[in-house]
Amino acid sequence: MRPPVVAFVGLGANLGDAAAALQAALAALGQLPGTRLRRASRIYRSAPVDAGGPDFLNAVAEVETSLAAPDLLAALQGIESAAGRERPYRNAPRTLDLDLLLYGDGSIESPVLTVPHPRMRERAFVLLPLAELAPARVAARDLQAVAGQRIEPLPPTSLPR
Incomplete structure (x- = not known):
C-alpha cells in the first residue's frame, strides 16, 4: 500500500437537494478505500x-488517502454517478460535481x-473554501482576482469541520 497523501476535493451541486448531496458526498469520501475525511469547509452559495x-x-x-490520483479521480466519478450526475453538455447543471483540486504537492498532466x-x-x-482549510495553498493575488464573483x-451546518 502506498503512503497516504493529503488531497483536496471540490464539491458542488445546483440541482435537487444540493445540501443533502454535499453531505452524502462527504460521507462517501470517508468510505473510500484507504481514505479518511479529515475536514470540510463551510458551505458557500455561489453564482454559476x-x-x-x-x-x-x-x-x-x-x-488523507493512499489511493493513487487516477484511482481517487475514478472513485470521485463513481460517487457523482451514484448521485445521479449526468453530463449532457459541458458545464450543465448538476446533482453533484466532485473535482480533485490538489493531490499532495504533486503536479499531474x-x-x-x-x-x-x-x-x-x-x-x-x-x-x-480552500483558503479556509489550507490558507497557505491560496495566494492573495488569486483571491483578489476572483473578488468580483458572487459568493x-x-x-x-453539520458538515465535518
Missing part, C-alpha cells in the same frame, strides 16, 4: 461560473487528469 441553472452550493474537503485543477485559481467557489458563506 461558465454554467447555467440555479446557484450552486460548494465546499472543499480535505482527505495526463489526458484524464490535471492537478492542480486547471481552473481552480479562476473560481471563488474553490478558492474561498457567500452559509451559516454553519
Whole structure:
C-alpha cells in the first residue's frame, strides 16, 4: 500500500437537494478505500461560473488517502454517478460535481487528469473554501482576482469541520 497523501476535493451541486448531496458526498469520501475525511469547509452559495441553472452550493474537503490520483479521480466519478450526475453538455447543471483540486504537492498532466485543477485559481467557489482549510495553498493575488464573483458563506451546518 502506498503512503497516504493529503488531497483536496471540490464539491458542488445546483440541482435537487444540493445540501443533502454535499453531505452524502462527504460521507462517501470517508468510505473510500484507504481514505479518511479529515475536514470540510463551510458551505458557500455561489453564482454559476461558465454554467447555467440555479446557484450552486460548494465546499472543499480535505482527505488523507493512499489511493493513487487516477484511482481517487475514478472513485470521485463513481460517487457523482451514484448521485445521479449526468453530463449532457459541458458545464450543465448538476446533482453533484466532485473535482480533485490538489493531490499532495504533486503536479499531474495526463489526458484524464490535471492537478492542480486547471481552473481552480479562476473560481471563488474553490478558492474561498480552500483558503479556509489550507490558507497557505491560496495566494492573495488569486483571491483578489476572483473578488468580483458572487459568493457567500452559509451559516454553519453539520458538515465535518
